[in-house]
Amino acid sequence: MRKILFFCVVLFFQIGFAQNPNDCNNAILLCGDTDLGINPSGIGTDEFAQPGNLTPTCFNFQTDQVWFRVEMETTGSFRFALTPDTPQADYDFAVFGPVTDCNNLGAAIRCSSTNPAAAGVTGETGLNDTEVDTTEGPGQLGNGFLQELSVNAGEVYYIIVGLAIGQGGFSLSTSGSADLPPSPTANPITDLDVCDDFGLQDGFREFDFTPLDADVLLGQTGVSVTYHESLNDANIGVNALTFPYVNTSNPQEIFVRAIRNDSDCTDFTEFVLTVDDTNVLTDADPTIICSDNTTESFDFATIIDTLVANSANFNITYHFTAADAENNLNPQGSSFIATLIEETYYIKVIDPTGLSCEYAISAPLFVANPPAIGVPADLFLCDDDFDGFLNVTLSTQNTGILNGLDPSLHEVRFYASNTDRTMNQNALGANFINTQNPQPVFVRVTETRTSCFSDTDFNITIRPRPVLAPQEDIIVCVDAAASTRLSVESGFDFYDWSTGESGATLNEIAINQPGSYTVRVTNNFGCESALTIVALASDIAVIDDIVTQDFRNGDNTAQFIVSGPGDYEFSVDNGAFQDSNFFDGLYKGFHTVRIRDKNGCGTLTQEFVVLDYQRFFTPNADGFHDYWTLDGLNTFPTAVIYIYDRNAKLLFQMSPEGPGWDGTYLNNPLPSSTYWFTLQIPNKPLVKGHFALKR
Template sequence: MAFIITPESNNNDEDYDFAVYGPNVTCSTLGNSIRCSSTNPPAAAVPTLTGLSDTETDLSEGPGAAGNGFVRSIDAIAGEEYYILIDNFSQNGGFDLEFTGTALLPDSPQNDAGPNNNLNLTECDVVGNPNDGITNYDLESNTTTIIGTQTNTIITYHISEEDASLGNGALASPYLSTQNRQTIYVRIENTLTECFIIDTFTLTANLGPPIITPTPFVLCDNNDDGDDANGFVSFLLSNKDTEILNGLDPTDYTLTYHASQADADAGTGIIDKTTPYINTSNPQTIFVRVQENTGLLCLNTVSLELEVDPLPAANPLSLVQCDEYNDPADGISLFNLNEAVDQITGGTTDRAVTFFEDLTSANAGTPSITNTDTYQNITTNQQLFVRVTNNANNCFRISTLDLQVSVTSANNAFLSICDDDGIEDGFRTFDLTQANAQVLFEIATPNLSVAYYETINDALSESNAFTMYTNSTPGTQGVDIVYARIEDNLNQCFGINQVALFVNPLPDIEEVSEAFLCEGASVIIDSGLESGNSNDFDYLWSTGEITERITVTTAMDYTVTVTNQLTGCFKDRTVTVKTSSPATITTIEINDASDNNTVTINVNGSGTYEFAIAYNGSNIRTYQDSPIFTNVPPGFHTVYIRDKNGCGPETTQDISVVGFPKYFTPNGDGFHETWNVEGVSSQVLGNSIIYIFDRSGKLLKQLVPSGNGWDGTYGGRLMPSSEYWFQVKLGDGRIRKGSFALIR
């Protein structure tokens, strides 16, 4: 036995060492090595190979530079067992181990089944739950095929590869699988050499035909057995075949129905599926068996629920309508059939209710009455048929609805209200329930109720009922009519009557007014009535007086309530009486001798005042609310103040506004012949002095404002057209300077 250890690394420093133990020792008691080499190739200057060789004589070598990496081969006997320890001292990589002696490993056994002989086993799932994929298998059925022509070979079956490698836990048949599509490991071992290989095959459980559990077989209860409420009906079970097979070819399978799971498993107690089967309980579970007709004859079973749904309640009923449609005595009217629904169904929700004129249509479900809210009966005391369907299961029951026409009636009524909602547009919202007492007056029938509608058709069909209603015709232009429908507690019509609605206008008065009371006087105030005869109204003042007009002497708020004697509608008026008086001037502020003269008049008084100025003796006055006047021309003027509320007398005062003309024209035409200060007289600022200069500052004239002014001469000589300068020392101490033009 010889071998060569070749490092996989090309590194020249690679250093592999080895030792061989044996023969026939154990891993735990190896003893001393019989061959070993620890030569370091770089130190010994030899290749990095090491091992056993027939050409060597030494049994061991090394360490370091000692040796060449090889020691003598071993003379071995077939069947002996040796251990080889290989150590990589340099830790650079792996190695290849090549046996080069005459000893050979014995041939391994093989799977004679070959790659094309499928060893996988398939069985019907007949153990326990038929749908869990766990069943029994005869593993040894594969043994003969695996061994083939081999001798000295044994076969064992295992649950894992580890067990197969160690020869542990061999399985016996019949073997119960642990899952569907389970892998089994087979150990094929030569009994002489103990060499073995491991192969696999798969256990697959046939779950039977891939049928499905059908949906419950649900039928509505019926009267076939004389009782449509006992929960027993006839089922034709074959109607479920196609659903259960779920696309399988029915010719490949046999499908049977059974009363118990045991019968289904055994194939006994078959129920005839071609004849009606009456359930024995509600609900009832029966069982379905489906078996293959060929092959392994595997089968599968499922359950089928038989259920009987109850029919919905459908109570017979009479619906009474008033004869208010067209001819009120012909027994023909309009019926809102929907009003009967709650009583027919007992108030149960999730019900569809349809109406028919004959029983055949009701059973077929068509044609139904479509105008259910305005159905006109064909004959008096007509009977309709009502089909009540449970929307959850589509089961239905048929009942009757008798249509009757009432000849009773209640009272017409009227409601009248004032247009006092603050808008006075002739529209008001009526609480129609206030007419109930009039509508039901002196009617002895108990338990009557009243509902209101806008039209007679709405009242007949009981559509769009309301209690609060706003009239559509303004109160001054007409009357609105609504309809009161009277019913008993069984929803039967007792009568349909009219209710007239009136909106009465409020008195036409001016609601707010003012009056002014001059000091020491009295004033007459009135109700402010703007239309209508004053004798048709009542008056009540806050003073307790009841006449249309009263005389007052005190400033305050006075109220009067004006009431229409016919309608009782009223409206309040407030008159605010204020005092007023002539104005008293306190000061007049004059800002003059400027380009923009202003006058401000300050007054006292309880009135509201307006102001005017009459300029230079004129009697022309333009009044304004502001006491301030601007751009007032110079001169002597009169100020006027009057009370806008009419209290007199008017207050006046004369004023003087000082100003300087911008030019004069001494040309003999009688206009602007001299230049002088305006608004100054011997009585007003009489001690004022005026100085006139030419452009060089030479004094040409000194004069007083009360004189005739400067005529444009100096020393008897006419002065030329030019600009001249002046200085005025007014009598109140003010000094003003400026210029003016002499134009010839």
């Protein structure tokens, strides 16, 4: 028996072809020495739904599958080995027979569904002459191989192969002593190397391969020949080429199928089809002569080396028409007159050795005038940060430069030097910071269709802004009689204040209210600077409260709680001013506080009282300490004062506005002793104390 190899050379084959081998009725016939290329795809008809076909016990084969038909020519043994393209892809198989057709397959006589990965074996499977088991699997059982078949001449067997796990195709080889039906021979075809059709040299042209049939058969009879674009199509006999046929790639492999007319045995060969001159430039880019003239003479010989590689090795002629070039008629000199209207001329190229195909190049030619651009105005721009350098948007010049030309058809580029423009290098970006002042800018406008250009240039001058010295915040006294003056540097062309005041000499204004005041100053270049001056409010203080600590025997205190927009300092009884609002060491009686705004917006003066009492008195009519009293008590007219002896006997109720107590009870002098008092002032704590009467 001769060896049969199945090569997986395509990645799929379509369900629905007339000869779809995933059905038993379309099983591929195994013949002598035949190459096949296939990948199992689809399950086709479920043959095991028929009463005469028993589902294999090892696997149900409802997966991508392919069927084979084996017709035995002689008696002997039959073996095969299936090797997956992908290692450990799980291919299972079952063998049926001997049978007469696909309707009565009966039970499988061989069945293998070992999982290579689970069983720890390779993906190779089939029949061999060493195994004795006829079934194995599923899962880990077995090594993939079963016992070979003993066959008789004339018997027919069917093999189903299913891809249980994994992907990719497989190769299959047969062996044993039994012979299979003979295959036809598809004799080798010499690769075809042909010239392209005249005209468009694109590497594609029409073909008729039927004259090659005789070379394929070499005298064989009863064999038909078809041509295909893939080995898969050739294997299953679909999509045969019809003629005339145009190649779909270059180079392209064509597969030839030879099939016996009395059986399905086939053989295959292939050849490579190459169409010359796929890289020949047959449609040259237009030659454009940029000129201010309407006509120019042009010699194609000056550019022939760019159109034809190694042009000196070819016979080259020039023609007015494609027909003249095709037929080698009316050759012209290489020089032609170009006008503003595009004309196409034709260059015929012939290899005198005959090794290369002849062809013609279409070569358009015309004159293009440079774009008529405008002269841009120089840019005079105001500096933004007083350093003489500025980020300039150059595209603002485009309108003046293009002068009405369509911007979609013209490219404007800017350069910092004429050398850069000439070399077309270092084009400036859309935003450019000048490197000198003034800064020359060189411009090139290129028409995109023709690449013709015109040049111009302009200058950028960065002008200085007015320099205004920053100012500290100032103070404005609220409701002051005199106005406060704001001023900035003089000598500029115009001043515009946020108050609405403006003028050529108005560098100073008067204000009466606090706030932020902004002035915009314009110099003789028309450049502006702005300065904001903050006027802070200040005013005389308002006393919100005077908090005193009384009855501390000469160490009384006072704290002044004030409000107002100013910054204040404090003085008591004409003492030195201090920032603190707290004073101690105050004696009883009346005092004067002065609260002064440090910003000069006025001083508040107010009297206040500190309450305290005498620790003793001497009512001896000498004019000194004859009465016990509390200085300043008259400022609290509703105060109530009671005086007691040491036995808590009420001796006297003293009036806040009276002279005090004279040391008598019912007009009788009381003896020297210690006496007690209580003082109740509304909204203040009750005060208790004692004092001495001395005689």
